[in-house]
Amino acid sequence: xxxxxxxxxxxxxxxxxxxxxxxxxxxxxxxxxxxxxxxxxxxxxxxxxxxxxxxxxxxxxxxxxxxxxxxxxxxxxxxxxxxxxxxxxxxxxxxxxxxxxxxxxxxxxxxxxxxxxxxxxxxxxxxxxxxxxxxxxxxxxxxxxxxxxxxxxxxxxxxxxxxxxxxxxxxxxxxxxxxxxxxxxxxxxxxxxxxxxxxxxxxxx
Amino acid sequence: xxxxxxxxxxxxxxxxxxxxxxxxxxxxxxxxxxxxxxxxxxxxxxxxxxxxxxxxxxxxxxxxxxxxxxxxxxxxxxxxxxxxxxxxxxxxxxxxxxxxxxxxxxxxxxxxxxxxxxxxxxxxxxxxxxxxxxxxxxxxxxxxxxxxxxxxxxxxxxxxxxxxxxxxxxxxxxxxxxxxxxxxxxxxxxxxxxxxxxxxxxxxxxxxxxxxxxxxxxxxxxxxxxxxxxxxxxxxxxxxxxxxxxxxxxxxxxxxxxxxxxxxxxxxxxxxxxxxxxxxxxxxxxxxxxxxxxxxxxxxxxxxxxxxxxxxxxxxxxxxxxxxxxxxxxxxxxxxxxxxxxxxxxxxxxxxxxxxxxxxxxxxxxxxxxxxxxxxxxxxxxxxxxxxxxxxxxxxxxxxxxxxxxxxxxxxxxxxxxxxxxxxxxxxxxxxxxxxxxxxxxxxxxxxxxxxxxxxxxxxxxxxxxxxxxxxxxxxxxxxxxxxxxxxxxxxxxxxxxxxxxxxxxxxxxxxxxxxxxxxxxxxxxxxxxxxxxxxxxxxxxxxxxxxxxxxxxxxxxxxxxxxxxxxxxxxxxxxx
Ligand SMILES: Cc1cc2nc3c(=O)[nH]c(=O)nc-3n(C[C@H](O)[C@H](O)[C@H](O)COP(=O)(O)OP(=O)(O)OC[C@H]3O[C@@H](n4cnc5c(N)ncnc54)[C@H](O)[C@@H]3O)c2cc1C
Numbered sequence: 001x002x003x004x005x006x007x008x009x010x011x012x013x014x015x016x017x018x019x020x021x022x023x024x025x026x027x028x029x030x031x032x033x034x035x036x037x038x039x040x041x042x043x044x045x046x047x048x049x050x051x052x053x054x055x056x057x058x059x060x061x062x063x064x065x066x067x068x069x070x071x072x073x074x075x076x077x078x079x080x081x082x083x084x085x086x087x088x089x090x091x092x093x094x095x096x097x098x099x100x101x102x103x104x105x106x107x108x109x110x111x112x113x114x115x116x117x118x119x120x121x122x123x124x125x126x127x128x129x130x131x132x133x134x135x136x137x138x139x140x141x142x143x144x145x146x147x148x149x150x151x152x153x154x155x156x157x158x159x160x161x162x163x164x165x166x167x168x169x170x171x172x173x174x175x176x177x178x179x180x181x182x183x184x185x186x187x188x189x190x191x192x193x194x195x196x197x198x199x200x201x202x203x204x205x
Numbered sequence: 206x207x208x209x210x211x212x213x214x215x216x217x218x219x220x221x222x223x224x225x226x227x228x229x230x231x232x233x234x235x236x237x238x239x240x241x242x243x244x245x246x247x248x249x250x251x252x253x254x255x256x257x258x259x260x261x262x263x264x265x266x267x268x269x270x271x272x273x274x275x276x277x278x279x280x281x282x283x284x285x286x287x288x289x290x291x292x293x294x295x296x297x298x299x300x301x302x303x304x305x306x307x308x309x310x311x312x313x314x315x316x317x318x319x320x321x322x323x324x325x326x327x328x329x330x331x332x333x334x335x336x337x338x339x340x341x342x343x344x345x346x347x348x349x350x351x352x353x354x355x356x357x358x359x360x361x362x363x364x365x366x367x368x369x370x371x372x373x374x375x376x377x378x379x380x381x382x383x384x385x386x387x388x389x390x391x392x393x394x395x396x397x398x399x400x401x402x403x404x405x406x407x408x409x410x411x412x413x414x415x416x417x418x419x420x421x422x423x424x425x426x427x428x429x430x431x432x433x434x435x436x437x438x439x440x441x442x443x444x445x446x447x448x449x450x451x452x453x454x455x456x457x458x459x460x461x462x463x464x465x466x467x468x469x470x471x472x473x474x475x476x477x478x479x480x481x482x483x484x485x486x487x488x489x490x491x492x493x494x495x496x497x498x499x500x501x502x503x504x505x506x507x508x509x510x511x512x513x514x515x516x517x518x519x520x521x522x523x524x525x526x527x528x529x530x531x532x533x534x535x536x537x538x539x540x541x542x543x544x545x546x547x548x549x550x551x552x553x554x555x556x557x558x559x560x561x562x563x564x565x566x567x568x569x570x571x572x573x574x575x576x577x578x579x580x581x582x583x584x585x586x587x588x589x590x591x592x593x594x595x596x597x598x599x600x601x602x603x604x605x606x607x608x609x610x611x612x613x614x615x616x617x618x619x620x621x622x623x624x625x626x627x628x629x630x631x632x633x634x635x636x637x638x639x640x641x642x643x644x645x646x647x648x649x650x651x652x653x654x655x656x657x658x659x660x661x662x663x664x665x666x667x668x669x670x671x672x673x674x675x676x677x678x679x680x681x682x683x684x685x686x687x688x689x690x691x692x693x694x695x696x697x698x699x700x701x702x703x704x705x706x707x708x709x710x711x712x713x714x715x716x717x718x719x720x721x722x723x724x725x726x727x728x729x730x731x732x733x734x735x736x737x738x739x740x741x742x743x744x745x746x747x748x749x750x751x752x753x754x755x756x757x758x759x760x761x762x763x764x765x766x767x768x769x770x771x772x773x774x775x776x777x778x779x780x781x782x
Contacts, residue, residue: 160613168266183572186442188396192569203444
């Protein structure tokens with residue numbers, strides 16, 4: 001079974017899942033639910049150019065803005081930026097399949113608000129700003145300087161997704177953090193000095 | 206294990222039928238098989254093979270389609286109850302029951318979260334492995350308080366079986382010599398972190414009845430020959446157990462009891478066989494076998510045996526009994542007392558307190574410990590009960606350093622923020638209450654008069670609520686917990702109760718509904734889990750409990766089951782069954 005088109009609209013997904021649910025046979029249902037078919041149908045795949053394409057939640061220009069928001073929040077340091085690991089593509093996907101309409105609306109609104117704020121302040125789109133201007137704008141948003149509480153909480157929704165998307169990406173989990181999939185045992189105390197990384201390997205996220 | 210073990214149609218009259226393949230059924234089958242009885246294990250769900258069928262195991266979060274979160278429409282459609290369980294994730298969801306296929310109802314104004322795992326292995330794949338013995342006071346509690354009925358057994362009746370199952374399962378923990386939490390047969394305990402040790406020193410010094418100990422869990426910290434023979438190896442501290450563990454490092458049916466039972470060649474398994482009801486012969490007053498509906502194609506078949514053990518989980522077993530109606534037993538088989546379905550209990554996990562710890566910034570931990578620490582019930586007898594409520598509670602306890610997972614909403618933009626997120630944050634230490642729930646006649650399951658599931662089996666209609674006793678107990682726990690933390694030097698302590706929005710069921714320790722007792726007029730089972738009314742019918746899962754106690758119950762299901770099988774085989778050998 002395949003979804004009837006590539007659009008990840010809610011009715012399409014609903015219909016697809018309903019049909020999945022009707023599949024007779026417990027082992028068939030297991031294969032479907034445990035991932036295989038569902039993955040193929042709706043999987044998020046990292047794409048190099050998602051900032052230049054219409055997304056599942058966002059328009060093409062919103063995607064471009066979101067990519068730069070991601071990069072401003074978590075820029076390139078000794079590890080790649082959130083934009084480099086396609087956090088914007090991930091967020092676009094995650095909002096479509098794991099969040100509800102209301103959250104999607106809030107996310108779209110704040111991306112639009114940030115874009116308008118860039119145009120108001122610098123007469124150019126957020127994506128065209130230089131890094132320091134973007135940093136300044138988002139810092140003001142968090143300090144409620146020219147932005148209200150409502151906007152800040154919408155921004156936190158996006159920011160939460162950027163952070164989650166980055167540290168659950170392969171780069172984020174294994175390079176920005178220490179990744180130990182099979183620890184081999186538990187040690188209650190090991191020395192720690194400032195700068196040592198936290199564990200990127202968790203049982204559940 | 207060979208595929209000939211799995212059967213569908215057969216005329217064989219088995220020595221024993223075991224309904225269910227979870228923690229209880231796995232033990233019953235192993236014990237029957239090892240005593241030479243030709244045994245049929247009947248399981249409503251599909252076969253889950255050890256190692257082969259753990260699709261979520263050992264993957265990085267980036268390997269999941271939604272980074273390990275579950276598709277929201279799938280949740281809405283199939284898992285609206287199961288999603289409330291903390292262990293429900295993309296990597297584990299295939300081991301949870303499907304709420305659309307397994308509907309149940311609750312009485313208006315009440316709620317009950319029924320978490321299910323309907324496949325070979327049952328909830329043994331999903332459990333948190335916490336394993337504690339009941340203590341003498343637990344078995345005396347009903348009698349002392351005049352609440353519920355007196356347990357027909359005492360601690361000494363189960364002592365040897367506890368030891369026997371513990372050696373086989375492998376329980377990690379530390380011997381403490383406490384009256385309120387008898388020691389098990391232990392493998393080495395896991396280590397505590399430094400803030401946990403600090404808290405332990407404080408509590409041990411300042412309270413006579415309270416002790417901080419390492420959690421006891423069914424993990425092989427140091428496998429013995431007995432475990433190696435089962436094909437199991439040492440725990441790797443991944444703490445991803447609910448995805449399935451190919452190391453076999455935690456106890457599950459798949460890792461432990463099933464291979465042991467299969468080795469005897471006496472084990473047969475009928476998967477995808479939903480037991481509809483028991484076949485009862487009123488002339489001989491015996492159960493002849495079970496009527497089964499095929500999980501997939503809904504056809505009907507029957508299986509026969511000399512004795513039947515119901516191990517289909519507390520509510521699963523009771524549902525089968527309620528649905529087994531005859532002229533002699535119009536309200537459910539072996540229900541001459543009328544208490545079948547009554548006295549449903551769960552545990553009450555609805556108070557917690559936590560705060561910040563300073564002073565251990567130069568320490569961290571390595572590995573993911575699959576257990577926390579524990580404060581055994583310190584209100585275990587009437588003289589120690591709190592103000593206005595009976596019975597007591599234990600605390601789960603643990604310390605950890607925060608990380609990026611809690612900081613997505615915190616302020617900061619740019620390189621400094623990113624670098625802050627890559628480091629561990631402050632230490633936090635918390636206490637999580639685990640309270641006893643009183644047995645009350647009103648807390649009950651019955652068959653719904655009209656609603657059925659897709660197999661044509663009447664749905665369970667559940668009527669279960671917290672009483673004031675449970676609420677007052679949680680208020681006490683929140684306050685006592687916060688007080689202990691503050692006195693120990695924990696900072697910014699906050700506490701809370703959650704009984705208002707968490708219905709019973711969510712502790713997944715449902716017990717009662719076919720209780721044991723000495724008097725056939727007010728109980729279903731005798732002290733050997735045999736129904737008073739029919740001598741070849743046994744129920745050895747949590748349904749048999751007279752009171753919930755505070756400890757995680759599954760270890761006791763195992764011990765009770767071993768004792769019941771031993772008794773049953775002896776009765777068969779002596780031609781009394
Ligand atoms: C996330 C989680 C954490 C837990 N943590 C702990 C813990 O730390 N310590 C602890 O002691 N307990 C814990 N539990 C509870 C523990 O899992 C159960 O107490 C235990 O598994 C019960 O064993 P059982 O064999 O009686 O039932 P189950 O394990 O539920 O097995 C019952 C089996 O019977 C089958 N069945 C049901 N109805 C029928 C039917 N009509 N026909 C045929 N087959 C049927 C089911 O499909 C299932 O396979 C936890 C549970 C969960 C889900």
